[in-house]
Structure formats: C-alpha cells, structure tokens
Amino acid sequence: MKKQNDIAIIGIGVTKFGELFHQSYDDLVRDAAKQAVNDAQISMDEIGAAWLSTAFPEIGVFKGRSGMDLSEPLSLYNIPVTRVSNFCASGADAIRNAVNALRAGECDVAMALGVEKLRDRQPQDSIVKMMVEYGHPFLQKGFTAAGTFAVYANRMMKKYGLTREDISNVSVKNHLHGAMNEKAFYRKPCTLEEVMKSPMVADPLTVLDSCPTTDGAACVIMVRAEDVDKTKHRPIYIKGIGLSVSTGWDLPFFDPNHDFLSFEATRNAAKMAYQQAGITKPIDELDLVEVHDCFSIVELLTYEDLGLCKPGESKEMIRGKSTQFGGQIPVNVSGGLLSCGHPVGATGVRMVVEIANHLRGNAGERQVKGAKRGLSHNIGGPGAIASVIILEN
C-alpha cells in the first residue's frame, strides 16, 4: 500500500466515565468536544468534517442514529457529519474515517467523537435483554456477551494451562491502575479473592472479570501533520491505523476453522498498523498499550494476538507482572474497560486520548515515564472486528 501522510492529533477531550445521571447524551457530546476544541485552541467552526461514534442508539432515546446528533448539541452545522457504527470498535473506526478524510483532502480539520449513554434506561433494560429478546431466535440463543468470550477462556485454559487466577489477575491489575485514573468509574483496587468470589456471570468469568456498562464520551481533533502549528499545538502523530473484519456475528460459533484461542481480526489489524508504523518487535518498540479488556480473558488473548508474546505465553506476562504499571510494557494503565466501563462508542476514542496523554507526559500519577510510542486496540462484536492504532509523540 502507498505510504500515507502522517496525521496529527491536536486536541483531546474525555469526560468522566460512570453513571452520569446528571449528564444527557448531548451534555456528554458538549463536554468532550469542548475539551478537545479548547485543547486544540481552535474555534468550533474550523472543523471541516466530523464523525460520531455511537453503537447502540436504540437504548439511548434514539440518540446517535446519525451525524445530526453531533451537530445539534454543538450547533455545528453545514459540514459533513457521519455516524460510525462498528460495534465496540466504533470509536476507533470514527478516528480511522477522519484520518482518511484528512489524507484525501476532504477537510483540513477533522473531529472524531465517541459517545454512549448506557445507564439511562428502564429497569431491566440492558444489552443482555437485547440478546434475549431481539437476537436470532435460535443461533447463539443462550449467550450473553460474557458467554461469547467465556468459551475462549475455557479453551485457553484447556489448551495452554491458563488458570482462573491468571484470568482474574488481569482484573486485579486493571483495577489497581483504575484507582489512579480520576476519569475511571471504579477507583478502588481489588484482591484476587474478590474477583474470583464475585458472582459468576459465565464460567469462568465473574462480575469483576466483566467491564461495567457506563456512560461517557471522548473526542479527538486531527489535522494533517504539515498543518500542525507548533506554537500552540502539542501534536501526537498517528503512525499506523488498521481495522479488520475477520468473521461475523454468528460465524465464530459455527466455524470449524476457528480455534477459540485468538482473534484473527486483531492479528490482521495489528499487522496493518505495525507495517505502517515500521514496527517489527512490538514488545520492544512500544512503551504502553491500551487493549480491549471488556472481559479479563480478552486482554490475555490480545497479548498474543498483538505479538507481545508467543501463543500460549500470555499467562507468563500476567504472572511476571510485566504488563503492570512499572513493568516492561504497561497495559491498560487507564484501568481499562474493567475500571472505566465500556460506553461502547466512546471506548476506542478514550483509549487514544489516554495514550495521547501519556505521550504528552500529561498522565499524572499513572504517567508511563518517557513514553514515546503507544498502541490502542479494540475488538468489536464477538471478536469479529478489531482496530489497532499506533501513536507517537
């Protein structure tokens, strides 16, 4: 593929993640967008095109069905605005679309904003309910999101000798990190025993092995690298961006080729991003990584899929604490989805904002010292979609 021009992030914004009953969908959009616009020191009207990422408009009073739900709260009219929906990779995909528009010259300043309001809903209304009542009447009936990843956990345990403790230790690590993140939902460390003894959701994954559903929004403002104004911007460069759809919603559970030990989509997206960024030994060339720990097992699988270790060796990484803050390659220093929760459309953008903060040396208590290059990773659907973004300062 042709060598692509670098794109620079010049403005970042992220709301608090949590049960934000005092903030509406529109409030969250305003909160994140204003932070980013202020950070970039531009006026709202300089934005030439925008991408809005929301995965589930149905559960948020229809907010997020189209680009107009970004325009309205920001009074940002008469420019192209597109809603992006790619399950849990929606946020990252909004950024990818903005990057491509900048490269194509459609606009000079682009905004990608992810937002999701998951807590405003009737009692007992949830994503589980969606899967119970509206999914295919037979295929996958009986699965919740947790179950679709728990089948990976059981296979990993059988094949690679991973233990329940290894899986739950991911949650312990990320909750430890979350305590340092003022924007996280859970800000309290937890013990291995607490994780393992919390109620079982889908064997072997417990409540504390699962990310909470929260509200939140995050926003980035981007320009082409040559348009960066060094006098006012603190740019972070997008050096690689890959997105891959490698299977479907039902196929993973009916595909005899699938081994339930890896996400092909992650491997593909990583390959694309590494190639663009010129990375060959990710473990040595990355300073920090944000991965999609919707359920703790997914983080372990992703170590292997991102090439941070060999297949079957993720257990050594968690046992050796090499992915803990202060270790060889800190993973999910933000606390991850396990601490921040997972407002689906916002998550991918939040991770990029997190990495950007570290690369700017702005991450406070949890700052990864001297961070120069970071990676953010999302998976969407049952691991069918994945996005990998490489950022440098």
Add this chain to the structure above:
Amino acid sequence: MQVNALAYEAVSKLETRNSKLEIDAVLFATSTPVFKNRYHASFLADLLNLPQGILALDITNSVRSGTDALLMANTLIDSGKYKNILVVVADVHFPAIGKELSTPFGHGACAILVSNEMGIAEITAAKSCSSALAEEFSYKGNAIQYDPRFSRDAGFKTNLTAALKNFVTNPKQYDTIILNSLYARMAGGIFAKAGFEETQFSKDTLLSKIGNTGAAHALLLLINEIENAKDGIILLADYTNGANFFEIKIVGVIKEKVVQNELKNFELINSYQDYLLLRKAGNFSSFNYETKEMFSSEMMQEREKDTLQYLKGLKCDSCGTIYYLKSTRCKKCKADKFSTIQLSKYGTVYTLTSEHYFPSSFPPIHMLVIDLDGGGRVTVQQTDTMYLEKNKIEIGSKVKLVLRKMIENDTKPNYFWKAIPL
C-alpha cells in the same frame, strides 16, 4: 418437551433401527389440544424431512387415538395402496397445578412402523367398536377434568362386555392380554366373565413409573410387551369412548429393548417446587429477570429450514471444510463451490460455558460449541439440565443433538437443536 419434540424423538429412535425407511404415510395421534400451532402430522412429516405432499393424517380427540391410528394404518396397508406407514403417538398433558390429576399423568411418545412386509409382529385381526356413552375426560380451560361416575358405571361395563363378545371367539388362544383401561379391576372382571384367565393378563409396569401417557399408553404397553415376550399371540384392548381390539402375533425377535432402556434414563423430579419451575409456574428465575416473549419468526423458520430444522450443511467442494451456516466462499480456501450435506447429530464438545444471567427456569444455561462427527460445528444449549450433576459435560464430552422446543411465541412453538450427553 412438546408434543412434536416427543414424537420426533420417538421416530429418531425408530430410525436408528431401520436406517432406510421409505415411508409413504404418517399417522399422528394425540389427545393434546388440537389447533395448537405445529402440533400436527404435516409439521411432523416436515420435521422428519419426508417428501412434500405425503399422506399425513391427524387422529385426535380421544385417548384411544393411538390405537385408532394403528387400526387405520392396518386398514390402509390392507388396501394395498401404502407400503410403509409411520404411526406416531405423543401426548403431553398438563393438569391443573395443585389438583389431584397432577399425579396420574405422564408425557410419552412412541413410533411404530406398519409395513406390508413381515417384521416383528403381525396384526392378524383388528376391530373398533364405538360407544357414545362414556366421556370421562374433558378440558376446563387448559386443564384436564376427570369425572368417571357416569362413564364408568353406565357406559364402560355395557360397552366393553358387548365389544369383547363381538371380537373374541376363543379367549384361550391368547398368550397375553394387554388391557389399557383406567378401570383395570372392573375390566378384569368383565374379561374373567368372558372366559379369560388371570394368568393371561400382562401387568402394566409403566404406569407406576411414567404415569398414564394418554393416547400413547396402549401402544407403549404393546411395544414393551413385544420387546419382552418371546412369541405367542397378544390381545390388545384399548378402551375410551368405545373399544379397539387387536390380535397380534409375534413373529420376529427384537434385540434392543427400547422401552426398558428409556426407563433407565428416567429422572425423578426432586420436589414439587422443581415441578412448578419446570412448568414455568414458579419464579422465572435468573435473578427475577422478566422477559418479553423472545423474537421468533415463522418466515425465518421457513426460509432457513434446511439449516435450522434439517441440520443440513455445506461442504466446500475444493477443501472439504464443512459449514453449518450458509457461506458464499470457503473461509479456509476461498473456493466458492459447495455441496449440501446432512450433518451428524453426534459430536464432541470443543468448548463451552455456563450462562448464569440468561433467563431460565433452571439457570445456568449451558452453551456448548460442538464439533459434529464427520464435520461441521454448531453451538447449542444443553438440555435436560434440571439436575446437572447427572449430566455433566466438559470439553471433549460426546454429545447428541435432540430437537426441542426453543421458543413459544404467540403459542407457536419453534423447534431447534439442543444437546444431551451420550
């Protein structure tokens, strides 16, 4: 299990014994309420993937409809127009909760193949005598009501005596008598008066284990007798609103004892509370999650019948990989030519999980990813998991797919595959 799931199960067991059946008619007998969507012979024929347009008749409305169906099959075979007729009887009765009738009833199904070729037993004579006097069962709403007073005292005695006289000329010629009647003692007296000996009667050993299985009961007793008797002549008498008589001669030997084997799988419900849960009359558990009826669509069922109902798959002509879901190009070799194949109902668990938050009367729901013997992979629920300790499944366990009711939406039951341990 619903009527058609039971019926299907019964036929599956028959199929495994007669692999190449060429069935040209299906007679489906049940006394479970008629006009319940999909509780009929045509749907059963469809489930069994029999040719469209096959003769499929429903014989309903009476507890003797099981033997009615046998009688009709016999008559159709005698007519010379049919060669192999599948007689399937299934009854699922849910008496009113807390009423005395909860105890004597059971659910049951059986399938008998009636052929113009010699098999296990030969029907040498058959007759039916109607009687309008006796009605002991009726429906009050959805619950069965039982009032034997008039039928037993006024109808039964007169009619059975007359019918017996009409059918039997020499009581001593029978080696075994199967008498399916709720009034066994009274019937015994009538038979004794007609010249039968007490030693001729076969004991109903099923009643104490599975209860009265309604329309299926007489034929279950017959199958059990044929499977256990060495040879001889059987008199089968079935009485409800009239009587059906059969003279059946055992001519072949059965190696496998299906009824007795099935009884070994018998599982006693531990408590009345569990029974209520099974009937979904108790708390619909999973943390008191209240759910609307699940989405289901008849159009989708029809459209995706090959996979959903017949368990057909696609085999890549190029690399041989077998897919359960429709595919345009092979995920493995990218070739685009496939052949439709029948997938196996047996397989091995590749991975699994137990879902504690999916609504269920008996949580958790066990989801199994299964590699089918001969190729193909499916993911289905484990079923019959009320008492899991007896049905524990792990990675590597051998399992069998069974057709079960998945969703009942607007009283339309939809059937799909679930798994049980082998």
